[in-house]
Amino acid sequence: MYAYNAFDTSFLASRNAQFRAQVERRIAGHLTEDEFKPLRLMNGVYLQLHAYMLRVAIPYGTLNGGQMNMLARLADTYDKGYGHFTTRQNIQYNWPELRDIPDMLDELGTVEMHAIQTSGNTIRNVTADHFAGAAADEIADPRPVAELIRQWSTDHPEFQFLPRKFKVAVTGSMSDRAVTRAHDIGLRMVERDGVAGFEVIVGGGLGRTPMLGKVIAEFLPREDLLPYLEAIVSVYNLLGRRDNKYKARIKITVHENGLDKIRDLVNERFIAIKARFSGIDQEQFKVIEASFAPPAFIAADTHAYDTTYKSSPVFRGWADTNLHAHKADGYSIVTVSLKAHGATPGDATSAQMRVLADLAQRFGHDELRISHEQNVILPYVHKSHLPELHGILKKHGLATANIGLISDIIACPGMDYCALATARSIPIAQQIATRFDDLKLEHEIGELKIKISGCINACGHHHVAHIGILGLDRAGVESYQITLGGDHTETAAIGERAGPGFSADDIIPAIERLVEAYLAIRSSGEEAFIQTFRRLGMAPFKAALYPEKEQADAA
Amino acid sequence: MSRQFTPKVVTANALLEGDVVYLTNADTWTRKLSDAALITDEADADLRLLQAEAQTGVVVGAYLAEMSDGPNGLEPTHFREAFRRKGPSNYRHGKQEQI
Structure with a gap:
């Protein structure tokens, strides 16, 4: 793992001291909330429904035992004894008090962790394949690249006020476990004629307008990575729309301007930026890469x-x-x-x-x-x-055997915590998991990805779920919309809306009908839900979801 | 014809703890919805919201939330406010801890 050098340590200490002073000025009344809000967001502090929330980055999802122990310590000392791991490889604390947050950040600093750029219109925590460095199907460990991007993007003076937030994901494997096509920039490590490089994907994103990323560069040599990223982000910084929050992400910039125009602008900018790179990034990359050397694997019998x-x-x-x-x-x-x-x-x-x-x-x-x-x-x-x-x-309640199965559900915090949510997510996830556990059907059903978001912003990745659930507020009542056929892997796809939404009481039976239909029509026990959906399309699932409509149409 | 004004309370989050708070008749802040002032006049509501917003050293994000006055006192008309009054549904945390 990467270990902080003297620069990292002093940078983090000064940043934490700066934020501590900002919090003190806010509490003393020298900063208004309008002045303070962008500052707290830059340091991962949100105000949610019931309390503040601190979002701590776990860069590319990697941490060691000492760091995990620190996360536990923060949960006990400043929160209610737990933490929530998110879809962006962060951890969120739901109950800290404003006065305590600078202490939390200082404690995190002792184990080389921080909350910088976990919010705000900046380059966010860089995510990576969670099997990085270990997967049998890996070309190369993506984490050195992710760490290089973390260092480059942290406090990057040009990119602190982007039109909107900016998310980067990296994978070093053909199997995409990092959802690269749903990120502002997705990087897939590839090799061409023995030379290491990247396929660069741009303009993906979920949210209100879900789009899959497009390939802007089929092969980018590894040493060109940072200048090329800088070129993309700087083109976006100028071209991205600041007039409309809902059109401010790079996916809209790419969509409105066209990939070819964006590529031309990026290539032009790249030449100028590349000339200014002295090569220090490559020297630093070598240092980073060495720190991610594989562990000393033991040889033993099994x-x-x-x-x-x-x-x-x-x-x-x-x-x-x-x-x-x-x-x-x-x-x-x-x-x-x-x-x-x-x-x-x-x-x-x-x-x-x-x-x-x-x-x-x-x-x-x-x-x-x-x-x-x-x-x-x-x-x-x-x-x-x-x-x-x-x-x-x-x-310790940690041996649930359900990875990839129907109860291995992604759920955002939803309206139980989040100020942006339009409906709850957590209770729906809890009920689905409990119901199918009661039915003892989970293993029979096999691979099935359910993902639940409590609002259109799609933190729960519902668009790329086999069965996606989106919680909305329909005339003051929680309502749940189902999408089918999404895919978060290298064969990424955006799910298709099945039809009208269901109430909180009706959504669990609806999911059950959907799964029963799948079990009845799958060609064999080997055919996963998503394969059956691809083979037969929406019709049989729609019929299962809306039986009344079927009957009405037949009459 | 303008829409009829529905009764509201002024609500916000406490600056230091982040707790949900409501404005009382005495212009102080309470953690309990039952102690909140129900405002039935639109001009009065607007004025008290402005005053609340000015208290930036005490609260954050003040706004008007619709409530109804039922047999058991003030009741949120929307589920979001019901969750803010109670706390999350997955743990007995937040205000429901004190009940």
Whole structure:
């Protein structure tokens, strides 16, 4: 992992001191809220429905045990004993008091963490494949690149007041686990004739106007990355619309101007910017890359794993859903589900965070990841340790065997916390998970991605869900709209709206009808929901969702 | 014809804690909706909102929220205000902790 150098440490300390002074001036009445708001947002502080919220960046989702322990400490000391992991690999604290936030930031600074640019119209926390450095199908670890972008974008003087927020995601694998096509810029590491580079995707985004990103450069040599990114963002900075918040994201800029025009402008700008790059970025990149060297993998037999796998159905069930193929022999990637049936997706108690930190330190080469799907990953666990690790997870409510299944739901905080929300998300996720757990159908159903957003801004990624749920306010009542056929992977697709929305009481039965229809019409147990949808289209699912309409049409 | 004015309270969040607060008849802030002043006159509501907004050292984000006056006192007419009065639905946190 990257370790802060003297510059990073002093930069963060001075930034935290600056924010502490701003908070003091706000409390003393020397700053109005209008003056203070942009300053607090730059430091990740929101005001939500019931309290302030602090959003802490977990750069590219990577952290170590000491950092996870600090997150637990903050939850206990300044919050209500838990934290919420988000779809952008951040953690949110829902109950801090304004006066305490500077102390929280100082404590975070001691473990090289911060909340800078987790809000505001800036380049946000750079996200990456949560299996980075461990996945069997990886070309290269995307995290050194993500760290380089973090350093470049943090406090970048030109990009502190962009037309709108700006999100970058990086993947180093052909399997896209970072939803690169739904980001302002998506980077896919590729190789051409043995040379490392990127496919650069621009103008993706969900929200009010969902769009998949378009390829602006098929192959960008690796050393051109920062000047090219700077060219894109500076073209957007000038061209992006500041007259209308809903048209201010780069997806609209690309859509309105056309990809070709944007590409021409970027290429022109790139030449000028590239000439000013002295090469220091490449020197720094080498330092960063060295810090992400793989851990010293152990060689051991997998006997303990093999026998437990054979003898324990509970362990086997968990291993089959929660483990993924590793690039190192004898190792597994462990996904720890934060989606126990009936729990709040993405929430972890301080006790659970400490358990995860301890497991990482004992069995996982001291590394953890947070996924955009709101789970925690132990990326480097030797198989011989898995039975013991599973036993400990089980004791702490962390062994739910549901990764990729119907109860592994992404849900934004929704109107239970968020000031922007138009309806609640969490209770819907809790009810779906509980219902299908009661039915004992989860494993029979197989791979199915449900994602829930509590408003049009789509933090819950509902557009790219197999079954997306969008909570709206319809004449003072919570109403839930269903989209079908979305896809968040390398075959990304925006889901299609199924029809009129459902009330909070009717949405769970509607999802159940949808799933029953799928089970009845799938060609075999091997055909996943999304494949059945692609084969048969919307019609049979619409019929299941709206049976009354079917009958009315037939009459 | 302009729409008839519906009764409202002035609500905001406390500057330091972020708690939901309501303006009382005595122009002080309360955590309890039952102690809030229900304002039935539009001009009065506008004036008191302006006064509330000026208290930037005490509260943040003041606005008028519609309430009805039922047999059990003030009741939010919209679910958003009902959540603000109570707290989130996934944990017994926020105002419901004190009830």
